[in-house]
Amino acid sequence: MISFDMFVMEDGIPIYMQIIRHIKQGIVAGTISHGDEIPSRRMLSALLGINPNTVQKAYGMLEDERLIESRSGAKSYVVLSCEKIEHIRSQLLENDANAIVGAMKKMGVSKQEAMSLIDRLWEEEQHA
Amino acid sequence: MISFDMFVMEDGIPIYMQIIRHIKQGIVAGTISHGDEIPSRRMLSALLGINPNTVQKAYGMLEDERLIESRSGAKSYVVLSCEKIEHIRSQLLENDANAIVGAMKKMGVSKQEAMSLIDRLWEEEQHA
DNA sequence: AAAAGCGTACTATATGACTAATACGGTTGT
C-alpha cells in the first residue's frame, strides 16, 4: 500500500497536482513499485481531509498516463515499466532543472556560482 | 527605458508574475538600474497584447515592494539600492534553487548526479 | 446471499485568480 505519511499540503498548488507529484516522486525514488496497491478515493480523501472528488481527479489523470489501473469495484494498482519510470524521471528532473538553469542565466549568474549554491543548499535541512 | 525585447510569454504562469520576474531578473542582471524609466501601463500592454490592468497589477506589486515609484499622471521610475538588489538576488536564487534541491532529494537523486545534470544543461541552448 | 467497500459518474455551488472594459482626474509638452 502506497504511503502518504510524508505528504504535506502546500498552498498555492492545486491539491490534485500535489498528489500526482507525490506519487511520481515516489515512483522515481523507488518507494512506489509496480503492483503496489493505491489507497481508495474515499480512504485517501479522509486521510488528507479533502473531498473524494479531488482525489478522483488526481487518480483519473494518473490513469490517463497509464501509471495506475482501476477496475470498477476493485482496488487500484500501480502499473510500471522501466521505460515509464525513466520517462517520469527525466520529465520531473529536466523540466525543473531546465527552468532554474534558464532563470540563473538570465540573472547573469555564473555556472560556478550556481554549482556552489546547489552544493551548499544540498547540505541544509530546509526544503520547503 | 526598460526593455522588454527578450520577453517571451509562457502559458501556465500568470502574466503579471512574468512581468515581475522579468524586471527582477533584469535588476539582478544589471540591465535595469536605479532611475531607469519604466514603460507606461498602456504602452507595455499594447506591446505585449494584453490588458493595461494586467500591467497595473504587476506594477502595483512592484510598487508595494518599493522597487518602482509612480506619481499619478507622471511616468514611473525604478528605485533601487544595493541592499534591495542583493535582497532580490537571494530571493530569486535561493527560492528556486531550494525547490529543485528538495524535489531532487525526494526522488533519491544523488548530489553528484544533480551537479552533473546542472552542468550538462548549462551548456545547452534550450531553456523553456 | 448479504454487507461493506470500491470505482465511477453527474449536478450544483462557492470561491479566488486572472483578465477585460471603461471611466476619472492629474501631469507633461507644445
Place this chain on the structure above:
DNA sequence: ACAACCGTATTAGTCATATAGTACGCTTTT
C-alpha cells in the same frame, strides 16, 4: 490652454479549483 499621455479606480466576466451531495453498479469478504 490644449492635446496627449499618464496613473488610478471600479466593475464585470471567465476560468480553474475545490467542495458537496447523490447515485449506480461491480468486487470482495463474511
